[in-house]
Amino acid sequence: MSNSHYQKTTKIIAIHGWLDNLNSLIPVAERLVNHHSNYEICLYDRAGHGFSSHIPKGFDYSNAHNLQDLRTIIQSLGWNKEKFSIIGHSYGAILGMSYAASYPEEVLCLVCIDSFPRIEASMENYCKIQGARIDNSLKHHKKPPRSHDTHLTSQAVLELIKITRSGITNEAAKLLMERLIRQDAGLS
Template structure:
């Protein structure tokens, strides 16, 4: 049975975002946030399996069917947090829960740390605190980012000769995904152009961030989160492996419920068994007393 998915346009004071909406109108309010260069379709498998929730899965600015930011404006992580707050205002949700994958998990954590009174529950998939930088490295990082921004104007988007080739490119991206996952994301993220298909995502999304928080600043956000937190970690995801020692150190300081599940970074989208495992975890979490 195909789930009933509504398309929604959120006309915010500063930008217009697109979203896919799942679940009953009287369900518990949830804003779902996707990862970097993905879109709302990342929840195509998971959202229909979550019970009693009214899920608004956003396309972040510059992603999917949402507007791009104006010329000269960057895509800083904290600006996504502002977008989510404005989306909640548009929906007239004073309090709500957040489901976030990867970058979306980071945005959700920053929001819950900054405005803990607004977030009721935080469900994270293979993402937790933002990337950090030592203070003394900030000037060089800023300079490199400025140069990259100036060079981007000379580059042109890749045009793939057909839909299949574009899907294959996404399968083998920085974080690999299954064929079906890539097809879900491509259906919402590709645009037909002369000569083939190009991804809708704003090219500025590939630029390095000009500034990053220090480790101490990032942990301050995480420690200020007041709501219950459920963190799903993928066995073959980005939090384990080379980053495991750092991740272990972070979660040892936090009162988060951590569940490790088999699968890759997109375990909630790659296949039905992975989506079912994540749904089972989040259904129990979202409706716990």
């Protein structure tokens, strides 16, 4: 194929928010790809969200851990060798800001949806907060696992999503639900 027929793709990684999953960004990704055939978009479930595994005991869902996961994904795709764009929603936008600040030479464009800036405390307070956070995380991981109600219906889960996410449509709630739950003997 000659160079005149080759169209370079615009690479975009989309990062979902806290307690969401990649399905929350599917409508955005579909619209972008439908209008720009050269867009290559990567959606992924962050650790402990959607169909991804939970992190091991003793670890926590810190910004540093999430940033390391994002870096690993970008390196696995080989995107760190060229400029790419980031779309982040809510906590995903905060993660995108952190990545862009850490690797500005890699990021072409950053789009933040429904986010707020991260505010760091003074170094003294930050260290106290981090120490308490680590100790709380370790204490939590020593507790025996809780039993969960396995008799939830799909409708009950859908209602729970709608209650906890003000203004969400039925269609959007169902899209999120696909990756928030898994079929078990007690789910109908």
